[in-house]
Amino acid sequence: MEPKAHHVIIGLFTLAVVSAALLFALWLGKSSADREWAYYQIGFDHPVSGLTKGNPVLYSGIQVGDVLDLTLAPENPANVRVLVRVHKEIPVRVNTKAGLVLANITGSMSIQFTGGTPESPILEGDRENPPLITAEPSTLSNLLNNGEAMLSQAEQLLTNMNRLLATENVENITVLLRNTREATDSLLANRDTLIELLAKFDSAAVRAEEAAIKVSGVSDNTRSVLNDRVVPVLNAMDVALSTLQPSLERVDKITSSNEHALDAGLQGLSQLDPALRELRRTLRNLNAFTRRLEQDPSGTLWGGTTIKEFEQ
The missing domain is CATH 2.40.30 (Elongation Factor Tu (Ef-tu); domain 3)
Known part of the structure; x- marks a missing residue:
């Protein structure tokens, strides 16, 4: 009888637990529905x-x-x-x-x-x-939706990397690296020469800077001379020309107003030329007569040869 009593108690407890769970579910459903x-x-x-x-x-x-x-x-x-x-x-x-x-x-x-x-x-x-x-x-x-596109791009990137790392490209890269290394070794071997060449360049740059400073000084001196000497002379010439301008204008005015008198004067001067030639001829004859008189006074005064005319 005792085992049967235990089974009954266990059955009643199980039934109570299931009933409580059902009641809780019904209450929860009713609460959700309400x-x-x-x-x-x-x-x-x-x-x-x-x-x-x-x-x-x-x-x-x-x-x-x-x-x-x-x-x-x-x-x-x-x-x-x-x-x-x-x-x-x-x-x-x-x-x-x-x-x-x-x-x-x-x-x-x-x-x-x-x-x-x-x-x-x-x-x-x-x-x-x-x-x-x-x-x-x-x-x-967006990340999840674009995942396929990202995977496609990653696959394309891997494909390009495989192409880049192909045998021919690897050999070319190896040759390029070897040439780079040889060039670097050559530069290191000629390091002293390069340093000396750079020193010469530095010295040339210093001399060029000094020459530029001297040229700048000459330019400053030239500018000073121009400002101190040439500019005043030019200013004085400008003043003289401005002063001479009224005189030139007056001369031009006088010339234009006495044009006929100047023409007549020039014609008179052209007539003086024959008289001046006769005067010079007479003066030459007088000079010759004077010399002969000094050399032979008696012969000249008392029957010497006649005085010859000297043509010019």
Whole structure:
């Protein structure tokens, strides 16, 4: 009888535990059914891999609802519409933002609401006409969606690296490195010559600088001479020319007003030329007579030869 009593106690305890669990589940279901919900539709213009029905809806990291349905947009199958329900008391506002976040390491995704200022009006959402909230693309979703393109680019990069490291290219690179090493060794072998050449260049640069300084000094001296001596002379010449200008103008005026008198005077001068020639001839004869008189006074006075005329 004693073993049977133990089995009865165990059976009663098991029945009590199952009944309590059923009652708790019924209470939880009734509590969930009695809770008021607000319904919203989240619009995605990119794939939503990892998001399924029942996934949680978060607000600033705290679960406030879950995903009810996922459908493609009728007007554009590239877009996705996700119907979610959120606790009625959670204030989802017009400027509240929605996006995808990673739920766990298995790749499951959740929808998260963020933002929303108190000044913005609250979105009233019901099951029959849920308001549309456009989701913002997240960095993680972009990374997952662009993973295939990144892998393709990585594959292309590896292919190009393989081409670059082909046998011919490796041999060319080896030759190039060998030539570079030989050139470096040659430079090191002629290091003293290069140092001496650089020293000569440095000395030439110093002399060029000194010559430039001297040229600059000569230029300064030339400028000083021009300013101190040439410029005053030019200024004096300018003053003299400005002073002479009125005299030249008066001479030109006198010349123009006495043009006829000057012409007559020039004609008179042309008539003086024959008289001047006769006068010179007479003076030559007188000179000859005077010399002969000094040499032979008696012969000249008392019957000597006649005086000859000397033509010029």
